[in-house]
Amino acid sequence: xxxxxxxxxxxxxxxxxxxxxxxxxxxxxxxxxxxxxxxxxxxxxxxxxxxxxxxxxxxxxxxxxxxxxxxxxxxxxxxxxxxxxxxxxxxxxxxxxxxxxxxxxxxxxxxxxxxxxxxxxxxxxxxxxxxxxxxxxxxxxxxxxxxxxxxxxxxxxxxxxxxxxxxxxxxxxxxxxxxxxxxxxxxxxxxxxxxxxxxxxxxxxxxxxxxxxxxxxxxxxxxxxxxxxxxxxxxxxxxxxxxxxxxxxxxxxxxxxxxxxxxxxxxxxxxxxx
Amino acid sequence: xxxxxxxxxxxxxxxxxxxxxxxxxxxxxxxxxxxxxxxxxxxxxxxxxxxxxxxxxxxxxxxxxxxxxxxxxxxxxxxxxxxxxxxxxxxxxxxxxxxxxxxxxxxxxxxxxxxxxxxxxxxxxxxxxxxxxxxxxxxxxxxxxxxxxxxxxxxxxxxxxxxxxxxxxxxxxxxxxxxxxxxxxxxxxxxxxxxxxxxxxxxxxxxxxxxxxxxxxxxxxxxxxxxxxxxxxxxxxxxxxxxxxxxxxxxxxxxxxxxxxxxxxxxxxxxxxxxxxxxxxxxxxxxxxxxxxxxxxxxxxxxxxxxxxxxxxxxxxxxxxxxxxxxxxxx
Numbered sequence: 001x002x003x004x005x006x007x008x009x010x011x012x013x014x015x016x017x018x019x020x021x022x023x024x025x026x027x028x029x030x031x032x033x034x035x036x037x038x039x040x041x042x043x044x045x046x047x048x049x050x051x052x053x054x055x056x057x058x059x060x061x062x063x064x065x066x067x068x069x070x071x072x073x074x075x076x077x078x079x080x081x082x083x084x085x086x087x088x089x090x091x092x093x094x095x096x097x098x099x100x101x102x103x104x105x106x107x108x109x110x111x112x113x114x115x116x117x118x119x120x121x122x123x124x125x126x127x128x129x130x131x132x133x134x135x136x137x138x139x140x141x142x143x144x145x146x147x148x149x150x151x152x153x154x155x156x157x158x159x160x161x162x163x164x165x166x167x168x169x170x171x172x173x174x175x176x177x178x179x180x181x182x183x184x185x186x187x188x189x190x191x192x193x194x195x196x197x198x199x200x201x202x203x204x205x206x207x208x209x210x211x212x213x214x215x216x217x218x219x220x221x222x223x224x225x226x227x228x229x230x231x232x233x234x235x236x237x238x239x240x241x242x243x244x245x246x247x248x249x250x251x252x253x254x255x256x257x258x259x260x261x262x263x264x265x266x267x268x269x270x271x272x273x274x
Numbered sequence: 275x276x277x278x279x280x281x282x283x284x285x286x287x288x289x290x291x292x293x294x295x296x297x298x299x300x301x302x303x304x305x306x307x308x309x310x311x312x313x314x315x316x317x318x319x320x321x322x323x324x325x326x327x328x329x330x331x332x333x334x335x336x337x338x339x340x341x342x343x344x345x346x347x348x349x350x351x352x353x354x355x356x357x358x359x360x361x362x363x364x365x366x367x368x369x370x371x372x373x374x375x376x377x378x379x380x381x382x383x384x385x386x387x388x389x390x391x392x393x394x395x396x397x398x399x400x401x402x403x404x405x406x407x408x409x410x411x412x413x414x415x416x417x418x419x420x421x422x423x424x425x426x427x428x429x430x431x432x433x434x435x436x437x438x439x440x441x442x443x444x445x446x447x448x449x450x451x452x453x454x455x456x457x458x459x460x461x462x463x464x465x466x467x468x469x470x471x472x473x474x475x476x477x478x479x480x481x482x483x484x485x486x487x488x489x490x491x492x493x494x495x496x497x498x499x500x501x502x503x504x505x506x507x508x509x510x511x512x513x514x515x516x517x518x519x520x521x522x523x524x525x526x527x528x529x530x531x532x533x534x535x536x537x538x539x540x541x542x543x544x545x546x547x548x549x550x551x552x553x554x555x556x557x558x559x560x561x562x563x564x565x566x567x568x569x570x571x572x573x574x575x576x577x578x579x580x581x582x583x584x585x586x587x588x589x590x591x592x593x594x595x596x597x598x599x600x601x602x603x604x605x
Contacts, residue, residue, distance in 0.1 A: 075482060085482070092476075092479070093472050093475030094475065095543045096475060096542075104483045105485050117464070
């Protein structure tokens with residue numbers, strides 16, 4: 001792998017009118033690397049994602065793709081350069097089949113002229129193959145409606161789709177937030193798979209455990225600025241949690257709640273109202 | 275294909291409704307099916323609402339609605355009659371005029387729909403009332419009346435407003451069949467259909483996937499309004515006159531046909547075959563009741579019940595479709 005980052009932000013500021021949302025953000029991701037972007041709600045994660053995905057243009061600073069400064073004119077432009085964003089609910093359509101979902105916007109057709117027909121068989125075959133390659137073996141029928149899949153499977157379908165269509169940078173926006181333990185593990189496995197294939201992954205989350213499972217590199221975002229930037233193994237889970245909460249002793253609080261629950265048959269502490 | 279996969283199709287509700295209505299008419303109404311199927315009245319009616327129901331179905335699958343069609347049917351008819359009848363200009367101008375007024379109003383609706391966040395029910399309610407005003411005041415102003423006669427040349431008659439098969443079937447039936455085939459192709463075989471379903475399923479994701487959501491939405495609004503003005507134009511050519519009144523009932527009849535046809539009001543689900551059968555069913559209930567011994571005033575009750583059953587069925591089908599069995603095939 002070359003050492004040039006696939007995508008890099010250099011001193012990026014973003015403000016909406018008088019409100020500064022992002023302040024001097026610099027980060028870079030290389031191929032085959034997972035950057036975890038941690039931050040509490042309102043830390044500016046969404047704005048940062050949208051800047052990376054070409055939705056917002058940075059107010060100051062520059063975006064570099066393969067080391068070259070670029071101006072992303074919109075989400076489509078970003079996609080053309082191989083930057084794919086998978087949002088929390090995966091960009092999947094519950095009432096449509098797996099095959100149709102997989103090829104949405106990039107439909108394979110057969111025939112010619114005005115009689116181009118959606119090639120359902122091919123779409124279904126490729127979709128099932130690609131999803132299985134990513135490790136989701138439960139999807140065997142391309143005609144099945146996506147609404148019948150679990151949240152993790154839907155998320156995985158969306159990731160497999162982005163990988164198939166040549167994404168080099170994968171931006172995952174809270175992919176595990178609404179998922180159960182097993183489902184989240186599923187998605188994390190797919191993230192690892194994408195990394196193995198040499199994609200640069202930006203993984204946005206506020207679940208420190210999930211981040212630590214897959215991340216190589218971590219950045220903590222607080223009030224629009226990067227508060228900490230470190231590599232795998234340099235910080236403990238408790239330290240990261242504290243950082244995300246803005247320096248408060250969150251880990252201590254968590255530990256005390258856990259301790260209480262252990263001594264009180266798993267009941268959380270009672271909240272006393274004044 | 276087993277029975278469950280068939281029953282999960284969006285058209286299932288309308289086929290069951292159709293069979294139910296026919297059985298009801300045969301058992302309780304003593305209808306002669308041969309006579310019913312030979313009759314033109316309900317097929318003519320089905321074609322009239324069906325031509326508009328097709329583009330409306332597309333729009334509803336994408337999650338929007340257009341009720342201005344109610345004003346666009348008389349608008350198309352009046353435009354035709356005023357240009358060809360009152361001003362005695364060549365018929366081709368009348369046809370182009372009627373279609374372009376449809377396209378213009380559709381464009382207007384579509385642009386408002388994509389530029390604002392106002393629900394399209396409200397936007398098109400606005401254009402519905404406004405167009406009613408324009409048509410009434412405009413024809414009073416231009417012709418001094420609310421009813422305009424016209425004489426159409428033979429070629430226009432035979433293409434848009436004639437009787438076929440030597441009887442009382444109208445030529446619009448053929449238009450309806452051709453348009454159904456075209457819309458079926460667009461909806462279920464071309465990629466554009468895929469996109470329309472996606473817009474109805476999740477508009478934001480569709481936009482992220484690079485689908486031209488706004489352009490398609492505007493085109494679909496042009497389709498509904500133009501479809502309606504086309505029907506009005508055919509009517510004026512067929513009956514050699516146009517009146518300002520009429521058209522209000524059509525809004526509900528068309529939307530009911532689409533819903534009975536299994537299209538979800540929330541978008542993202544439906545089929546052209548379903549809408550075709552839904553329109554047939556609706557027309558048989560409304561016009562076919564004349565062939566039974568049942569008092570025709572009961573027709574609305576049947577429509578109401580049918581609508582509720584259809585909505586209930588599509589809802590439960592949708593739920594079933596979403597929870598398809600996980601272990602369909604072992605291994």
